[in-house]
Amino acid sequence: MDERGALALLDSELEAVGDDAAVIDGLVVTTDMLHDRTDFPDGTTRYTAGWRSVGASLSDVAAMGAEATAAVAAYAAPAFDEAELLAFVRGASDVCAAVDAQYVGGDLDEHQEFTVATTAIGRTDAPVPRSGARPGDRVCVTGTLGRTAAALELFERAASADGQEATQLQERANDLFQFSPRVAAGRALAPHATAMMDSSDGLARSLHQLAESSDCGFALDSERVPIDDAVLEVAADDAEALELATTFGEDFELVATVPEESIEAVRDATNVSISVIGTVLERDDGITLDGESLADSGYTHG
Amino acid sequence: MDERGALALLDSELEAVGDDAAVIDGLVVTTDMLHDRTDFPDGTTRYTAGWRSVGASLSDVAAMGAEATAAVAAYAAPAFDEAELLAFVRGASDVCAAVDAQYVGGDLDEHQEFTVATTAIGRTDAPVPRSGARPGDRVCVTGTLGRTAAALELFERAASADGQEATQLQERANDLFQFSPRVAAGRALAPHATAMMDSSDGLARSLHQLAESSDCGFALDSERVPIDDAVLEVAADDAEALELATTFGEDFELVATVPEESIEAVRDATNVSISVIGTVLERDDGITLDGESLADSGYTHG
Known part of the structure; x- marks a missing residue:
């Protein structure tokens, strides 16, 4: 098993x-x-x-x-x-x-x-479930994605570097590894979100889990996925950066579905950036990124 | 360290x-x-x-x-x-x-x-500390001591036994290993106890910890220590049984100090047996069992 x-x-x-x-x-x-x-x-x-x-x-x-x-x-x-x-x-x-x-x-x-x-x-008196997403809701993500993917690449580079360079790479990797748990953003999202979870298994897998719990589909726009600057630095090209940001996971951002009319209220209630990356669809519509099917692939915790 | x-x-x-x-x-x-x-x-x-x-x-x-x-x-x-x-x-x-x-x-x-x-x-609105024992209070222990010592001996015997005998020894050892956490007894003791902790490191070590926190001493009577029947069975003699019951630990009973006049109220409030095994003294009196100094020895958790 x-x-x-x-x-x-x-x-x-x-x-x-x-x-x-x-x-x-x-x-x-x-x-x-x-x-x-x-x-x-x-x-x-x-x-x-x-x-x-x-x-x-x-x-x-x-x-x-x-x-x-x-x-x-x-x-x-x-x-x-x-x-x-x-x-x-x-x-x-x-x-x-x-x-x-x-x-x-x-x-x-x-x-x-x-x-x-x-x-x-x-x-909390009103926990946000994974099961409430409704077609028409918008898909929101807090902060940026891919920090952990970038950190692991920097830890690897540090291992084959020497002296001060190794130290600097390790320090940057450690900084990226220290993420901010999104408690305040979660509190801001809670009164409005219809479904929510964290992205610890990667954005793609999180969306598949939300789709299963809420019996819905998703259409995402890759240009709106908030890719962390550090990923752009370590990835060979934009396609690899997007892949790392959507599937690598362990970023501990929040993925939530929110009715369109509540997005502004959420943004007003928190300092954390809230990116709207797509829309909730019917289950039969599947889960797509720029119109292509988004596979249920990502990090499986060891 | x-x-x-x-x-x-x-x-x-x-x-x-x-x-x-x-x-x-x-x-x-x-x-x-x-x-x-x-x-x-x-x-x-x-x-x-x-x-x-x-x-x-x-x-x-x-x-x-x-x-x-x-x-x-x-x-x-x-x-x-x-x-x-x-x-x-x-x-x-x-x-x-x-x-x-x-x-x-x-x-x-x-x-x-x-x-x-x-x-x-x-x-709880009133947690019982380790620090409130006062000279004159009585020392109480819930249940019986030595079950874990006996269980470990039975597990060892099972390892060198065969067939049904091995199975039976293992079953008894597993039964002894499944202790009852003393939550109900703790609730009964709480309104009266001046100090309390569990005996997971053994009775002797628990008393040394209570003595340090409460700045007191203890005089114990070995005849009143509630030795589990299973220990009497596996020990070579009564002295070894007492040694196992007082120092082996991992029994998860409660050790509490209670004013003499409250003992009856505690006993009325719980079905668990409450043994009075000694008295709280001044710090200078040390910790004694039948008048002999009781060493701070016991199980150190690995």
């Missing part, structure tokens, strides 16, 4: 399992596990690892349209190095502070591979 | 880190990571692993005197076997149901070693 099959099995077993997070009486809970081999490339600082792993769970809270309350992390490593541990905690605390949540610590475990399990908690 | 040093470092870094769990505006949060090598001996079923790992976090909620609301788990394994995954989820769901909490799912991750990270959430 692969991970998607296993997740589907779990969903069918558990009543309260929500979309990006579970919701019980307004309390939002979500947990994630990340580890060295698949999630933290060589050169990732422990500060970035703390920021990113806790941020991934906060992003799930954001995707429900909830406010973020607190986060914890279980930190497992072969040994506990004081500087590394403090850097991790500072990254975790800083990403919580960035979304007005509190980092309240966690557990330590000796483990062969550096592994982090994070849980974030939030609160 | 060893794990205790690392934990002390974290405590000093983070404001809201509580005793057994963090508390933010009445919301109680605690997380734990367990893994194959140190926590799940050969023969542990996935049902037991689900029960025990989620139960460990629920026990931390109980130790704050809080009610339990929900739990999540991140499940990591080299491959996802449907029967194993379902058994895990059922164990996790059943232990939540046993304490009126809801198991709301979690995350899956591919990982070389079977690893589980659990988070439990609770609620």
